[in-house]
Amino acid sequence: MELSQIKVFRRLLSERTLMRKNGWKAFCENFLSGKLVPLWEKAESELGLNFITSRSGDGHSFLDRKPEWDRVVSLMGRHGIGSSDAMILNMFFCSKVPAFLTADLELAEVAVEEAQEDRQIFIPDSLIT
Numbered sequence: 315m316e317l318s319q320i321k322v323f324r325r326l327l328s329e330r331t332l333m334r335k336n337g338w339k340a341f342c343e344n345f346l347s348g349k350l351v352p353l354w355e356k357a358e359s360e361l362g363l364n365f366i367t368s369r370s371g372d373g374h375s376f377l378d379r380k381p382e383w384d385r386v387v388s389l390m391g392r393h394g395i396g397s398s399d400a401m402i403l404n405m406f407f408c409s410k411v412p413a414f415l416t417a418d419l420e421l422a423e424v425a426v427e428e429a430q431e432d433r434q435i436f437i438p439d440s441l442i443t
Contacts, residue, residue, distance in 0.1 A: 324394065324420065342394040350391035351384065381408045393424045403428065 327337035357363065381404050389400040399421050406414050406425070413434040416422050422437040429435060 321420075338394060342392055346391040346394055347388075348391065351387050354383075354387045376409050376411065378410055379408050381405055389424065389428070393427075395420065395424055399424070406433075 324338050327341055328339075329337075385407070386397065386400045386404045389395060389403055390397060393400075395403075399418070403421070403425055407428065412432065413436060414422075414425050414429070415436045416425070417438055419437065422435055425433075425435045
């Protein structure tokens, strides 16, 4: 399935409601959430994947906490987003940066849903009109 087909599928499901719920969110909850993390852990183990991490004890002035791969995979499962988008959001949520600016409506929707109250999400007006 091509990326553009996934975007069309997501858009169509999001427009419909299933028991007063966004269809895409229902799809993610039923078929992705909770299933990607175990698959990811299995892939890490079987493929011997090793990820670059920040050194223990080292901090960065822009980070509140260390970014974790588990959070990336969890975002992918809960929202049906790609790994690149999930990594971007994970870095934002681990950072002290108070605002997020994007021209990607899907990324903005997930950011709004996941963000704490002290975070601001900005998108161009043209995306929502």
